[in-house]
Structure formats: structure tokens, C-alpha cells
Amino acid sequence: MNWQEAVEKTVTGLGYDLVDCERTPAGLVRVYIDKLPELALAGGLIDVEDCERVTRQLQYLLEVEACPYERLEVSSPGLDRPLKKSADYARFVGEEIEISLRMPFQGRKKYQGVLAVAPAAEAAKIEVEGAAESAPVAAWRIVFNDGKADQALDFALEEIREARLVPVVSFKGRGVKPESAKKPKRAKAESKDDKVDGGPDQ
Incomplete structure (x- = not known):
């Protein structure tokens, strides 16, 4: 087990x-x-206490x-939360995202639009928290406007160099409360060189 796998096991083990x-x-x-999806959807936000607990x-x-x-x-990952794994994409279907492709498509690499499931992926499966569940996640779609009409681009995760949520300035749409827009609180961890940050979350 490498250090990243060990970190993931520890973080998920803490809930x-x-x-x-x-x-x-x-x-x-x-x-x-971040909070687990079910807690985040209920309005749960990462705070300083969560960061301190994980830091220890x-x-x-x-x-x-x-x-x-x-x-x-x-x-916390902030309002421009990165999307790394299939479960992240499944969680934020319907949200506005920005993607950067590894290889250009029609002369461009960056696209911004609404995340959706590609029709061809309806019968696919995804591993969510260690358990295989039926979910439409084999391929994804971003729906964007090219200045003339709505267009759709289907893609696989392997084609993505980077993907992030587009911050919702009004703090609506992802259950973010207005007070979460305040300057992130910072608290020192047990080591003088370590720190935790309970910054704004989704």
C-alpha cells in the first residue's frame, strides 16, 4: 500500500x-x-473540527x-471542487463544470457546461465506496452553448486532464449557505508546521 492509498483508507475510515x-x-x-454525499446533500459542510480530526x-x-x-x-475542496473519480461525476450530474481535455477536440481543449450522463452509458456500472452498483457512469456528457446553439460532447474519464465544478457565485444550487462565503477559518494542528483549513465547501 502506497502513502496515497493509506491516506485514502484513513480518511474514508473516519467517515x-x-x-x-x-x-x-x-x-x-x-x-x-469532503462530507460523504448523503451528508453533503443534507447540507453538511467541512469545518475546522473535521480538518483537525483528520489531521491528527x-x-x-x-x-x-x-x-x-x-x-x-x-x-475542504472549495467551491471549485475537482472531479477525480467516477463517483464524483455521478454525485454532481446536473451541475455546471469546466473540463480540460488531454487532446483537443475540434481545435479546443477546454469546455464549460452542464454535466450529464452519456446515453450510451445507461447500463454501465461504477464502484462506489467499494461496492459495485448499477449506475450510468461509463461515459459522461457536457452540454454547452457554442454561441449559436446548445452542443453536447461525450467523454470518458481517461480523456480528461482536469475537471472542476464551476463556483456558484450566488451560493445557491449546491446547498451552500451564505455564511460559508466568509474567509476560511484556520486552526493550527498538533505540529507547528501542520495546519487545517475549514474553507468554503459545496
């Missing part, structure tokens, strides 16, 4: 969704967490796994 994790050449380990466990994990690092940051 959170691991959105992304990375380690920089300078020794910074950055981890983004990850500090112990990284020490046990002998994973060298200088600093650890745990935070």
Missing part, C-alpha cells in the same frame, strides 16, 4: 470522502476532504508509514 491528495517536492502534503490521524499515519514530509495541510 469522510477523500477528494484529492498530493505531495510537493518541498515536502508539503496537501489533503482535501494523518500525522500518526505518516509517522507509522515513514512517509517523509515537512508540512501537512487538510482542508
Whole structure:
């Protein structure tokens, strides 16, 4: 098990969704967490206490796994949440997203529009939280306007270099309360070089 798999196992074991994790050449380990989909849909937001709880466990994990690092940051993914895995796409169908393709299509790589399920994927399966469930997730569609009419582009995850939610400025549509737009709170973790960030969430 590599360090990323260990981080994911720890985060999910604590009852959170691991959105992304990375380690920089300078020794910074950055981890983004979110509430599980059912809690997020009910209005649950990541706060400082959630980040502190995960930070404490990850500090112990990284020490046990002998994973060298200088600093650890745990935070919410923010309003422009990245979409990394199939379960992320399934969760945000109907939301506006921005994608960047690995290879250009019709002369462009970036598209912004509404995420939908590609018709060809209706009978596909996805592994969600370790269990295979029937879900239309083999391929996805983004519906956008080219300035003349609505267009649709179907794509597979392997074709995507990066995908993110488009922030909802009005803080409506993803259950975000207005107060979540305030400046993120920051709290120091147990190590002086570690920090947690309960920034704005979806």
C-alpha cells in the first residue's frame, strides 16, 4: 500500500470522502476532504473540527508509514471542487463544470457546461465506496452553448486532464449557505508546521 492509498483508507475510515491528495517536492502534503454525499446533500459542510480530526490521524499515519514530509495541510475542496473519480461525476450530474481535455477536440481543449450522463452509458456500472452498483457512469456528457446553439460532447474519464465544478457565485444550487462565503477559518494542528483549513465547501 502506497502513502496515497493509506491516506485514502484513513480518511474514508473516519467517515469522510477523500477528494484529492498530493505531495510537493518541498515536502508539503496537501489533503482535501469532503462530507460523504448523503451528508453533503443534507447540507453538511467541512469545518475546522473535521480538518483537525483528520489531521491528527494523518500525522500518526505518516509517522507509522515513514512517509517523509515537512508540512501537512487538510482542508475542504472549495467551491471549485475537482472531479477525480467516477463517483464524483455521478454525485454532481446536473451541475455546471469546466473540463480540460488531454487532446483537443475540434481545435479546443477546454469546455464549460452542464454535466450529464452519456446515453450510451445507461447500463454501465461504477464502484462506489467499494461496492459495485448499477449506475450510468461509463461515459459522461457536457452540454454547452457554442454561441449559436446548445452542443453536447461525450467523454470518458481517461480523456480528461482536469475537471472542476464551476463556483456558484450566488451560493445557491449546491446547498451552500451564505455564511460559508466568509474567509476560511484556520486552526493550527498538533505540529507547528501542520495546519487545517475549514474553507468554503459545496
